[in-house]
Amino acid sequence: MESSQLENILNVKYTKKYDGYVQYGTAGFRTKADVLEHVLYRMGLLAVLRSKVKNAAIGLMITASHNIGSDNGVKLIDPAGEMLEAAWELIATNLANVEDSDLVFTIRQIIEEQNINMSADATVITGRDTRESSPVLLNAAIAGIQALHGIVKDFGIVTTPQLHYLVVCTNTNGSYGEPTLHGYYTKLSKAFKYVRQDKINNGQYVAELSLDAANGVGATVMREFYNYLVGTIIINMYNDGIGDLNHMCGADYVKVKQMPPVSVPNKPKVRCVSIDGDADRIIYFYLDENYEFHLLDGDRIATLIAAYFKELLQESRLSFQLGLIQTAYANGGSTNYISNVLQIPVVCASTGIKHLHSKALEFDIGIYFEANGHGTVLFKETVIQIIKNAVINPELSITEKTAASKLLNIIDMINQTVGDALSDMLLVETILHDKGWNIMDWEEMYKDLPNKQLKVIVSDKNLITTTNAGRQCVTPEGLQGEIDKVVSKYRNGRSFVRPSGTEDIVRVYAECENSTDLNELIVNVASLVYKRAGGVGPEPKL
Ligand code: G16
Numbered sequence: 001m002e003s004s005q006l007e008n009i010l011n012v013k014y015t016k017k018y019d020g021y022v023q024y025g026t027a028g029f030r031t032k033a034d035v036l037e038h039v040l041y042r043m044g045l046l047a048v049l050r051s052k053v054k055n056a057a058i059g060l061m062i063t064a065s066h067n068i069g070s071d072n073g074v075k076l077i078d079p080a081g082e083m084l085e086a087a088w089e090l091i092a093t094n095l096a097n098v099e100d101s102d103l104v105f106t107i108r109q110i111i112e113e114q115n116i117n118m119s120a121d122a123t124v125i126t127g128r129d130t131r132e133s134s135p136v137l138l139n140a141a142i143a144g145i146q147a148l149h150g151i152v153k154d155f156g157i158v159t160t161p162q163l164h165y166l167v168v169c170t171n172t173n174g175s176y177g178e179p180t181l182h183g184y185y186t187k188l189s190k191a192f193k194y195v196r197q198d199k200i201n202n203g204q205y206v207a208e209l210s211l212d213a214a215n216g217v218g219a220t221v222m223r224e225f226y227n228y229l230v231g232t233i234i235i236n237m238y239n240d241g242i243g244d245l246n247h248m249c250g251a252d253y254v255k256v257k258q259m260p261p262v263s264v265p266n267k268p269k270v271r272c273v274s275i276d277g278d279a280d281r282i283i284y285f286y287l288d289e290n291y292e293f294h295l296l297d298g299d300r301i302a303t304l305i306a307a308y309f310k311e312l313l314q315e316s317r318l319s320f321q322l323g324l325i326q327t328a329y330a331n332g333g334s335t336n337y338i339s340n341v342l343q344i345p346v347v348c349a350s351t352g353i354k355h356l357h358s359k360a361l362e363f364d365i366g367i368y369f370e371a372n373g374h375g376t377v378l379f380k381e382t383v384i385q386i387i388k389n390a391v392i393n394p395e396l397s398i399t400e401k402t403a404a405s406k407l408l409n410i411i412d413m414i415n416q417t418v419g420d421a422l423s424d425m426l427l428v429e430t431i432l433h434d435k436g437w438n439i440m441d442w443e444e445m446y447k448d449l450p451n452k453q454l455k456v457i458v459s460d461k462n463l464i465t466t467t468n469a470g471r472q473c474v475t476p477e478g479l480q481g482e483i484d485k486v487v488s489k490y491r492n493g494r495s496f497v498r499p500s501g502t503e504d505i506v507r508v509y510a511e512c513e514n515s516t517d518l519n520e521l522i523v524n525v526a527s528l529v530y531k532r533a534g535g536v537g538p539e540p541k542l
Pocket of ligand 1: 064276500
């Protein structure tokens, strides 16, 4: 198609019917589902242009992940499975907001500025979660893709990480894995079974867990995946699709509220897992003998993985540079443990997978996790090759080779394309199984500082701007100074505020040594935000 023949992209069905401003945020566009149709159509157009620029397949995922069921969203996935490049997020925001009368002009402008060869092929790989609004939005996206003559490869209902996997497999001609869902299940389950096979005594480990699937796509996918895991682990699934999506369940609910989800039986000492609405986040939890709730979040998962990898590297006598990437939400207890006990370098990145992923790429083995349970591990190609050589090196001892071979299989179990709740669950289960640990043993690695999160509704969340990986507030002027003053009153106190990129709220985080002080600390900070940034509704109170 020539750029001069663009008039037919004007589609009366997908004209702009919403006047509000929409923004490509932390994880794409995310808002009320009923205002998104034109945005999806336009993202279909944009995905084709991106595919032509990159000369590779692009992913388009329809989901609003942890948000309530009436929200929806869309994110574009770049060829190597990464989130859309930042410069194109701005292009996407502009395209989503222009008036219909400027649509052709804007598309032509993108073609010219990006020097796009319109006769090049374009492929867009699409997928969606289980939200009621997703099929209609998918149709809009497909209409956009086809208007610019792109090829659509639709995989229907998939988790976000599965779509990232499919994009990477397609673009690597299958060298990362077979570009099908069967390929995904087979690759992960085969590696999982291999690492578990020889262990006879599993100590305190029990191969059975409870899974809270947030009533989302994770339930649909887990039913299929379970067929590939038969004989390895018993997974008792709850919140498996009947109730409302993410309502009083799912990883975000459990992490933020620090309480168990509905429907999962209250049985002490049972290892429980919560995933979120598109199965890219995971957290563990359990109830102790007094029915007290214990959370093992993304920080705990990251430290478990880091400590295990350190051991495997020592056993195999391989030496690589390990690094761990967290965000400001990481508990101070975990950061101290990683730097002082594990002695692994820690980097703090801004919230949002794209920031963590790019920092993790700087290490030989980069482990990244947000405290909310979104994360994975990245291995440099050269590292994988060295491990492969070690496995077949006749000069290495049995112990060294066994450790290297475990590492190699673990690499296959990990979805390196993005944080993946199901792959992460297999990895945690592998480590606990290998160490013979129950969930209490795992929790004993270090102590968390008491911590809490609150959401404050304000008239315009963008009045709050931050710097230093979201840890310091720049505007409203003076707010940071006031927060610092409050925090200074509490031993080991830390608190920060930032506008959410996925919800219309400001997030407030606080931690301090004494749990009885925590509520006072966070409410005081939340109340400063309320007063200085135009709080809406009731003021946060003790
Ligand atoms: C998304 C992002 C995560 C981020 C979370 C919350 O998760 O992928 O990286 O931590 O939103 O972001 P914010 O604090 O900006 O609202 P998900 O699981 O909702 O896609």
